[in-house]
Amino acid sequence: MKKTLDTLYKEYRIVRFFRAMQQLFQFPFFLSRTQKGTPLYDKGFDIRQAFFSPEECDRIVVDFDQAFQERLPAPETDAYIVSRKHSAISQFDKNVFQLMNYQGINPALKETCEARILEAFREQLGLDLCVASYTVQLDMPDTETKRPFHVDGYGINYKLFVYLSDVKEMADGPYTVIPASHRHIWRKWANLFLNLVTGNSTSDDMRYLYKDGESFSVLGDKGTAILSCQSLAHKGWQDHTGRRRYVLVVYLRAAERAGERFVLGRELAITEPMKLY
Numbered sequence: 001m002k003k004t005l006d007t008l009y010k011e012y013r014i015v016r017f018f019r020a021m022q023q024l025f026q027f028p029f030f031l032s033r034t035q036k037g038t039p040l041y042d043k044g045f046d047i048r049q050a051f052f053s054p055e056e057c058d059r060i061v062v063d064f065d066q067a068f069q070e071r072l073p074a075p076e077t078d079a080y081i082v083s084r085k086h087s088a089i090s091q092f093d094k095n096v097f098q099l100m101n102y103q104g105i106n107p108a109l110k111e112t113c114e115a116r117i118l119e120a121f122r123e124q125l126g127l128d129l130c131v132a133s134y135t136v137q138l139d140m141p142d143t144e145t146k147r148p149f150h151v152d153g154y155g156i157n158y159k160l161f162v163y164l165s166d167v168k169e170m171a172d173g174p175y176t177v178i179p180a181s182h183r184h185i186w187r188k189w190a191n192l193f194l195n196l197v198t199g200n201s202t203s204d205d206m207r208y209l210y211k212d213g214e215s216f217s218v219l220g221d222k223g224t225a226i227l228s229c230q231s232l233a234h235k236g237w238q239d240h241t242g243r244r245r246y247v248l249v250v251y252l253r254a255a256e257r258a259g260e261r262f263v264l265g266r267e268l269a270i271t272e273p274m275k276l277y
């Protein structure tokens with residue numbers, strides 16, 4: 001029985017490897033249908049200052065703190081809260097707290113910002129994406145468990161990050177990317193292959209061939225937005241010793257996937273409000 005399970009698990013890893021490889025090699029075809037010469041095409045990301053007003057940022061932070069510390073979102077809103085502190089699944093991001101499907105508890109959000117977000121991507125890509133979910137994330141200072149360089153899968157995946165607190169120094173844990181790596185094939189293939197043969201359960205890790213020396217960290221005032229292609233090698237900066245960082249993370253998908261339910265991390269949802277600080 002155990003043997004069968006081990007074999008299945010190994011085979012499943014191989015299936016995942018081939019699926020990821022197929023997505024890796026297909027991605028350039030998707031990219032070739034997008035608009036050339038834009039920052040999102042050339043570097044894989046773009047920065048917009050004052051994309052959200054300070055008032056918009058503060059409102060979201062208040063909602064987050066209330067949801068976390070006073071009352072969890074009602075189940076019918078589809079919003080839920082994830083803490084990785086007690087998760088055995090991963091040793092990473094132990095000080096990250098997330099409010100998923102935030103639009104469920106702030107229905108006005110879509111009305112006030114969805115058009116602005118989709119337009120920003122349309123301008124850069126020349127095609128439409130759709131929003132899969134709005135999530136709010138709090139990163140407490142952490143120098144030990146930050147996830148190193150990785151991709152968020154090998155398929156078509158974009159995110160908009162909006163800093164909801166000032167991220168002005170490296171100590172504030174800025175979002176960090178390897179510019180133009182969304183167009184790398186061989187370096188990513190090498191990582192994918194080495195993840196398979198070294199038995200790494202996460203096929204998305206970019207542990208080899210990417211170095212801090214070639215990375216770019218986005219610093220900015222609260223309200224700064226980053227349009228980002230998630231097949232960039234990226235991470236949050238690991239020496240986060242300064243301020244706590246609040247970010248709105250908007251998950252975007254190819255327009256054909258509109259309406260898919262968003263359940264990322266749902267199995268890790270907490271069932272009691274908790275003190276954060």
Ligand SMILES: O=C(O)CCC(=O)C(=O)O
Pocket residue numbers: 139152173174175176234235236237249
């Ligand atoms: O914390 C960060 O800046 C990186 C977050 C990240 O990897 C992601 O949202 O995909």
Ligand SMILES: [Fe+2]
Pocket residue numbers: 150151152234
């Ligand atoms: Fe990521």
